[in-house]
Structures are given as structure tokens and as C-alpha cells.
Amino acid sequence: MATTTDKDALLAQGKTAQAAAKQLARTSTEMKNQALLNVANGLETEQEPILAGNRKDYDTAKAGGMDDAMLDRLLLTPDRLLGMARDVRAIAELPDPVEEVIERKTLANGLEVERRRVPLGVIGSIYESRPNITVDIAALTLKSGNACLLRGGRESLHSNLALVGLLRRAIGEAGINPDVVQYVDNPDRELVDTMLQMKEYINLLVPRGGAGLINFVAASAAMPVVAGGVGVCHTYVDRTADLEKAARIVFNAKVQRPTVCNALDTVLVHSEVAPGCLPDIARNLSNAGVELHCDHRALSILGPEPGLNTQPATEEDWGKEFLSLTAAIKIVDSLDEALEHIDTYGSGHTEAIITSDADASSRFQRDVDAAAVIVNASSRFTDGGQLGLGAEVGISTQKFHARGPLGLAELTSYKWVIIGDGQVRE
């Protein structure tokens, strides 16, 4: 792969990716799947160069004072590489979206009309520390017939370079031009600005990381951006909720992986059931180390019980994405009040209700304006892998083009194909 020495080199990478994407759009499913299996094999059997690159990044980051949560996101282990290999194999097993006929009809005048999926072209991504994103995006773009131009975080450069080396080798061994995967190996910030203007070569840009990065990219990019990832996620425990399920779901949504976008931020509890369930919920969360920011009604229900990790909520707690072992708790008097709170403070990512009432469930499904609306399950399920997409390039909280996890189909467009026998318009 060419080194991104400067702006011109980056532009050349874009042009190279675009040419490779045109070839890839016509490449057979078999060859693409073989490339993915080669990648998976490499992740299983050629781990040492990747782990060595990652150790370099990890040691530098640790010496630089990176906190433990971030260090954990950066870390690759033999087991994590095996997990990445499993994800790549899952993507190989998914149907190829390219050339899929998504609509077919015969018009009254005999014209046969189809809409067929086609790749978008070149997918750009700018992302932060987690090196597995490199493999997720490369695998999904490859399978969907797109090239990719990746720019990962400075702190994971050596990990990413080792992974990109493996990806390109594995792809080339399947007979596909390895230039479908391009990596910006120069961490110079000015090259990010260049990338944001390369609309001639990048058809879609997906930023992944914190709200600052995503907002900056969305505001500055010249090409279409699928923005998202910021998740202010509520779970509403309705008047009719099964309280045992509610406690289990709230605990899972907050504690199972608190640093990700679909983790719970605020629990809304109906006032009729709060006395019966909030003490259990709060005790379990406190025992798991969760700090609870409670409105005054929740505080008065919980009282001064020892061991509860509570404090009064402030206005800033509503609408905050905690990304840590912190949750806000608020008592509401009705479904309407819960809906209004979510409408005001949600980020349009994932909103959940725990209820046994079919009407409340229907209203919540209809009236909540979010990428994912979940009934009686953990918000943690808004995830491409969990929803059968194999993995995800990102999670969109916008309505345009695609919403929720971006899998293979979301990396395609379509063309109309109209087949006639001499038809003309009257």
C-alpha cells in the first residue's frame, strides 16, 4: 500500500480506491467470500505481527496516561482476534447484496421494471481507538462491493497497520485487487481536513467515536455522512411492567458494557410501581458499582438505605450519554410523561419500554422517534451483529439513507433496470 506521505498521496489513495471499487463491483460473490475466509484464517493463524503492533500502541498509550477504559478498548488479545475472525466468517456467510433484486414488476405496457442493488463506491471512515473497527468496516465494505479508505486513531496506528497488511494480503490471495482497502497511515490532522473534502473519491463517510468527532465530521464533510453513534438511551418501566424482567433488563442495559452507545443512560419509572421495584433495581446497580443520579421522588422512595450509591440528579443528567457506570433515575406519572421526556432528551438512538400492556407497547412503538424502539428487552440489542447483520459499519441516528446499524444492504444504492420490446411514450 502507498504511504500517505502528504495531501497528494492521500488524493492518489482515493483515486486508487475508486478504480479498485469499480472492479470490485463486478467481482463474484465466491471471490469476495474467499477473501473474507482468508482474512478470518489470518486472524486465527497469523496473530503475532498484529499482537506485536498492538503491544507497541498499548505501551505507548499506557505510558502516555490513557485511562483503563480506553486502554481496554485499544487492547487486542488472541481471544479478541478469534472473535474478529468469527465476525468475518459470519459476514462471508451472509447473502451478497450486490445485484439483489429489491423490487420487480411488469407494467401494463409490458415493460419489465426492476430495482437492483449496486455498491455505493468508496466508503470512508474516520474512527477512534478500537482496532476491530478496521476489520469490521473492511469486511462489510468488501462484501458489499465497496472499497474503503480508513483513518483510525493515532493511538492504534501500529495495530491498524498490521491488520490492514493482513487484510490486503488476504484479499490479494483471493485474486482481488488489494487496493480496495486503503489506510491513511499518516496521523497528521491536516489530512483529515483533506479527507473531508474528497467528495470526488469518497461516496459516503462514516465517523465513529465520540460526539465531538462525529459532529465535527458531519458539519465539515463535503460528501454524504452517516452520523450517529451518540446514544442517550432511556428504559421506561411502565405501570404494568413485569418487575422481575424490568430489574433484569435495566441491570443488563447499564452494566453489561457501559462504555458503548446502546448502554442505558436514564431509567424512567412509573410512580405506581416505583415503590415496588426501584429499591431492588437501585441495590443491584449499586452493587455493580453504578452511581445513581436520582430525581427527588426517586431519592425519597430509596431513602437513606446504606450501600446505595445515590445522589441528587441535576438538569445536566437528563440527556447525558454517560458511557460509564452512571445512570440517571426519574419517576414519571404516565406513559405520556415518559414519551415527553424521551422526546426532549433522547438522541434518537435506542429507547426501551418494559410493559405488559399492549396499548402502551403500541403507543411507545409508534410515538418514539428513534432508530430502535425496544419492548421488554435490553437496549444493548441495537447492534448489527445482534440483529443479524454480521457486524456494523456504524449506527445511524439520522433518518436519511439508513437508520440504526449499517450492515451490507445499507452500504448499497440501487439502479432501475427497465427492459422493453420497443416501447415508446405516447
Next chain:
Amino acid sequence: MATTTDKDALLAQGKTAQAAAKQLARTSTEMKNQALLNVANGLETEQEPILAGNRKDYDTAKAGGMDDAMLDRLLLTPDRLLGMARDVRAIAELPDPVEEVIERKTLANGLEVERRRVPLGVIGSIYESRPNITVDIAALTLKSGNACLLRGGRESLHSNLALVGLLRRAIGEAGINPDVVQYVDNPDRELVDTMLQMKEYINLLVPRGGAGLINFVAASAAMPVVAGGVGVCHTYVDRTADLEKAARIVFNAKVQRPTVCNALDTVLVHSEVAPGCLPDIARNLSNAGVELHCDHRALSILGPEPGLNTQPATEEDWGKEFLSLTAAIKIVDSLDEALEHIDTYGSGHTEAIITSDADASSRFQRDVDAAAVIVNASSRFTDGGQLGLGAEVGISTQKFHARGPLGLAELTSYKWVIIGDGQVRE
């Protein structure tokens, strides 16, 4: 409707449209269809105020020196209003896209997962002279659960105000808040700049008009834009073409309505069949008043036959959208040469091939990168009405979100709805 006195009034219209869109998203199909039928009835039985407004616009435009083609686009007649009524009735008969389930599956863990269509919110449109666009966009956005904020051309202001008056009255009589249709009745150009920045209130902007307007809007708008409409359309007559069909299709594609984006611009003819078909094609087009800009090989085939309206093509003719009775003609030696010419000069709108060869047809379908690829039929079929969409808000030549004619489904997004029974992530 509030008058767009100034920037603040326009912002208020956006806010009003947004609130009305939220209500409309929950409005029944029956009520929306009743509103559309009311609109159609009004277009049939209350024509006088609309025709009067249009006469005012027409007289002013004529006195100002507008050319005949533009005057014809501006003109409304009783028959044209009946045609608009028919289109609105057709939209009433189409299925409601809102709440349509576009994917449904049950996961191994028992979660029931659906993707359900939801409206986008507020659709903005900035367009030029044709007043029927006002009704097309209002009808499609209403049926798809979206509000609209319209800004038509200054030259059709009185026509549009009369149509918007009818639309709002008809919608109100169906029990729907008429604020779902908003019109910018102040032709001040500065308000266009304001509109382009109203991303808080406009979810999608569709410019319709010449390339200048579309490019300006696409480059300046803060919200997502579906750009398109510019059509540099080729029809390639292959070595194996049925020459009688070829002549008929080329004639129709150029002459039936030369001022629209899907009209033919360039004919590419395979050199083996050019001597056999080009003279007929050229004679028919010349007789219909078409000016033919021919490459030197076409000129030498056609010779100095009297009555042929030919002249040598220049480099500017390739890739030009003529929008008039002009066509370029070029001889090619292979399908590959035709594909390369189209790749270089096409605008990604509509490309057609006339062929009897299944392999050539397949390659053309696969390799041409355009919104619509047509085999053995007129390029004029790339049209929402013709393709069963009822009408169209515009024709997208981009790959992002939607490609080709924008009908009801293309004015929606979707949400994921996930229904569980206590599932949590492991």
C-alpha cells in the same frame, strides 16, 4: 397560511410545518386519502381562481419576454388541471408507506425484529416555473406522512398561491391540519439562503430546475439534499439492434417532449449498422425539426442529402443536456466504446441500449452506472408516473438515500422495532 414577511416568518413556517408533520405522521390512511380526493375534486370543480392566478403570471411573463418553451411550462389550462387531478387520485390509490413493515424476522433468542417505514418529517423544495410541481410534491408528501415547505419560482407565484390555497382548504376539510403545506410567498432571494440553513426544520431538500439551481442548492444547503434532474441521456444502437425499433425509440426519446431531463441527448450507433439505419433516423428527426450535431463518421454516412438538418459536432456536444430539439450523433465500433463514452459523458440519469444480443444487454445493465438503465425502450420512461409511483418529487441522480424517481417510499425512513420477552445480552 402565514405570509413570509421576512426571515423570522420563514423560520416560524418551518417550525409550524414540523409540528404539523408530527401530527400527520400519526394520521390515518383514510383521512390522508380523503384530503387527496378533496384536492382532486377542487382541481376539477374550482378551476377559475387557479386559472386567473395563472393568467396573471402568464401575462407578466410574456410581457417580460419569456420564451415560448418556458411559457408553455408555466401555462395551466382546464385540461392540465384535470390531468393534475388524475395524478392526485392515482396517489390516493397507492398503498400508504407509513408503518409498512419492510423486513421482519425472529432471532434465535426469540426477539421479534421489524423495520417499519416512518415519514422523514418536513420536505423542502425549491423549484422553477412549472406550477404542477406544487401539487405533485404536496400530494406525495401528504400521503407519505410528511409536511412540505415549498418555494416555487417568482414567475409562477400567483398560480402557486392559488394552488396552495386549494391544497390547504382541501386538507383542512379532511380534518387534517392544513399547516402540513407551507409556501414561501415572498420571492426575495435572501429567503432562499435562509431556507438552505433551516436544517432544524427541514429534513430533506429537493431542488428542481436547471443545473445552476440544483448545483447551488446541493453545495449550499445545510440539510440533506436529493440532487438530480440533470439528464445527459444516451441511446446506443447496438450491432444487433432491431433497426425499426431503434428508429422509433430514438425518435420518441428525442421528440416526444424535448424539454425534460429524460429526453435523449446523444445517439451512439454501432458502425456496422450505421449505414443501414442512420439515414432513416436522421431523416425522421430532421423532419421533426431536430438539429443534428454529427461526428465526422456520421456526417460521411449521411452525406449531403437535402433536407437533413446536420452540422459537425464539437467537443461541447458530448455530455450536453440539450433540453431542446437538438441531438448529437456519434458512430462507435463496439459496445465497449459506447460504454466508455457513456462513462465519460453521462450524468448518471438514464442510459438506453437497443439490442437483440442478450450478452450485450446484460453487460449494459451491469456496467452502466446510472439511475436508470433501459433496454429496447425510450429513455422517456424514467418518470415516477410511468414507473407506477403515482408522480415524483424529483429524480435523483445520486446514489445516497434514493436513486431515480422519488415517490412515496423514497420520502420515508424506517425504525427498528424489537419486541422481546425479557431478553438481555450475555
